[in-house]
Amino acid sequence: MYEIEIPKIERALLIGVSSTTTPKGATEEHLEELARLADTAGATVVDTIIQHKNSINPAYFIGKGKADEISRRVKDEKIDLVIFDDDLSPTQSRNLEKIITCKVLDRSGIILHIFALRARSREARTQVELAQLQYLLPRLTRQWTHLSKQYGGIGTKGPGETQIETDRRMIRTRIGHLKRVLERIAQQRETQRKGRNEFTRAAIVGYTNAGKSTLMNLLSSSRILVEDRLFATLDATVRGISLSPAHKILLSDTVGFIRKLPPHLIASFKSTLEEVTETDILLHVVDASSSTFDEHIETVNQTLETLNSLDKPTIMVFNKIDKVENREYILELMRDYPSAAAISAARSINIETLKETIVEQMDKQFVEKTLTLTHQKHQLISKLHAIGEILEKKYENDHIHIRFRINQKDEGNLRRLMAQASQ
Numbered sequence: 070m071y072e073i074e075i076p077k078i079e080r081a082l083l084i085g086v087s088s089t090t091t092p093k094g095a096t097e098e099h100l101e102e103l104a105r106l107a108d109t110a111g112a113t114v115v116d117t118i119i120q121h122k123n124s125i126n127p128a129y130f131i132g133k134g135k136a137d138e139i140s141r142r143v144k145d146e147k148i149d150l151v152i153f154d155d156d157l158s159p160t161q162s163r164n165l166e167k168i169i170t171c172k173v174l175d176r177s178g179i180i181l182h183i184f185a186l187r188a189r190s191r192e193a194r195t196q197v198e199l200a201q202l203q204y205l206l207p208r209l210t211r212q213w214t215h216l217s218k219q220y221g222g223i224g225t226k227g228p229g230e231t232q233i234e235t236d237r238r239m240i241r242t243r244i245g246h247l248k249r250v251l252e253r254i255a256q257q258r259e260t261q262r263k264g265r266n267e268f269t270r271a272a273i274v275g276y277t278n279a280g281k282s283t284l285m286n287l288l289s290s291s292r293i294l295v296e297d298r299l300f301a302t303l304d305a306t307v308r309g310i311s312l313s314p315a316h317k318i319l320l321s322d323t324v325g326f327i328r329k330l331p332p333h334l335i336a337s338f339k340s341t342l343e344e345v346t347e348t349d350i351l352l353h354v355v356d357a358s359s360s361t362f363d364e365h366i367e368t369v370n371q372t373l374e375t376l377n378s379l380d381k382p383t384i385m386v387f388n389k390i391d392k393v394e395n396r397e398y399i400l401e402l403m404r405d406y407p408s409a410a411a412i413s414a415a416r417s418i419n420i421e422t423l424k425e426t427i428v429e430q431m432d433k434q435f436v437e438k439t440l441t442l443t444h445q446k447h448q449l450i451s452k453l454h455a456i457g458e459i460l461e462k463k464y465e466n467d468h469i470h471i472r473f474r475i476n477q478k479d480e481g482n483l484r485r486l487m488a489q490a491s492q
């Protein structure tokens with residue numbers, strides 16, 4: 070698998086830009102998050118630099134003078150890596166790498182690197198490699214060359230071809246191959262999903278590190294990896310849970326979102342993210358103890374919008390309330406989001422309330438039906454129990470009148486059952 074290399078002793082310098090639209094305070098918060106990303110990737114942050122600039126330099130992103138200053142610091146302070154919080158165009162990265170004589174990465178580059186470090190399953194590894202190669206293709210400079218060795222000498226240099234051209238050609242071939250592999254995996258997933266269609270499905274979504282996997286583990290008694298690091302989860306996990314005899318759901322936990330999640334990643338993680346797009350209910354988990362949680366909500370909503378899932382029935386779940394000292398603040402939150410649940414997944418606080426909220430949401434998706442059966446068909450009742458909740462049974466002469474509730478999704482099952490019974 071191809072990986073963007075980070076040198077062994079990774080001393081990193083972080084660069085952010087503030088402007089009238091992004092004040093210094095906001096840039097500082099973004100850089101704090103970038104420092105966590107750098108730390109997750111294994112680098113040590115030496116310093117952060119903020120430049121105030123209202124217009125972006127198309128050639129260097131920051132001003133040329135600033136780039137020269139960074140270059141001097143890289144030499145003097147033995148920096149191995151310069152990370153920009155904003156995404157650099159391929160031209161900007163190439164120009165900067167000419168001035169700054171160490172590796173230059175942007176936010177997308179570092180996120181891709183973390184995904185590569187964390188990907189375990191074959192699917193996640195394939196998805197990450199595809200996103201990395203698509204990111205790399207337009208940025209290929211001399212320092213990335215000799216990929217041919219990595220791919221076992223397939224397609225060695227043709228006559229008159231430069232090394233960069235050879236590498237580009239090989240990357241394109243590899244991208245084509247990875248896309249085909251992912252298509253096959255997507256088909257398998259689709260088949261698995263078909264078998265689960267009759268259940269109500271809920272997906273836990275939210276900003277990275279919000280506590281999604283902690284909540285999943287609590288609700289389903291699983292042991293998914295929980296870590297105080299970004300992007301602990303890259304694979305989707307699905308578990309069946311029973312909230313009440315009539316309220317069974319399939320719950321999935323999946324990859325977290327972050328500000329400026331690279332579009333290549335969203336595209337290549339399509340099949341994992343389908344756990345989100347194919348769901349009936351979303352549980353949007355928010356770290357209520359974060360000072361920037363509004364921005365997190367906004368980012369998650371924007372990502373859901375790109376996945377065409379913003380209009381799904383959503384339960385807001387404010388997590389980590391054990392870390393919020395100001396009680397008044399939580400009350401205020403609940404006034405702003407009256408149908409939300411305020412919980413602590415780690416301390417198991419208010420989990421029953423959350424379950425009730427999910428049940429209420431499910432009930433909105435249920436329909437009430439009545440049936441009249443002859444006594445001979447009373448064995449149908451036990452089958453009805455399996456797909457719905459019986460609310461009332463009335464015996465009258467040789468008939469039974471039944472009033473029951475059924476998930477709209479199960480109406481197909483009901484029709485099949487009735488057809489069998491009338492044969």
Ligand SMILES: Nc1nc2c(ncn2[C@@H]2O[C@H](COP(=O)(O)OP(=O)(O)OP(=O)(O)O)[C@@H](O)[C@H]2O)c(=O)[nH]1
Pocket residue numbers: 275276277278279280281282283284294295296297298299300301302303324325326388389390391392412413414415416
């Ligand atoms: N204090 C406190 N910490 C929590 C709570 N819920 C989760 N955490 C901690 O927050 C960190 C992240 O939790 P995870 O469950 O891994 O978060 P996630 O949303 O799955 O994160 P990614 O998979 O990385 O996107 C861990 O250190 C958890 O122990 C909570 O209710 N209170």
Ligand SMILES: [Mg+2]
Pocket residue numbers: 281282283294295301302323
């Ligand atoms: Mg997780």
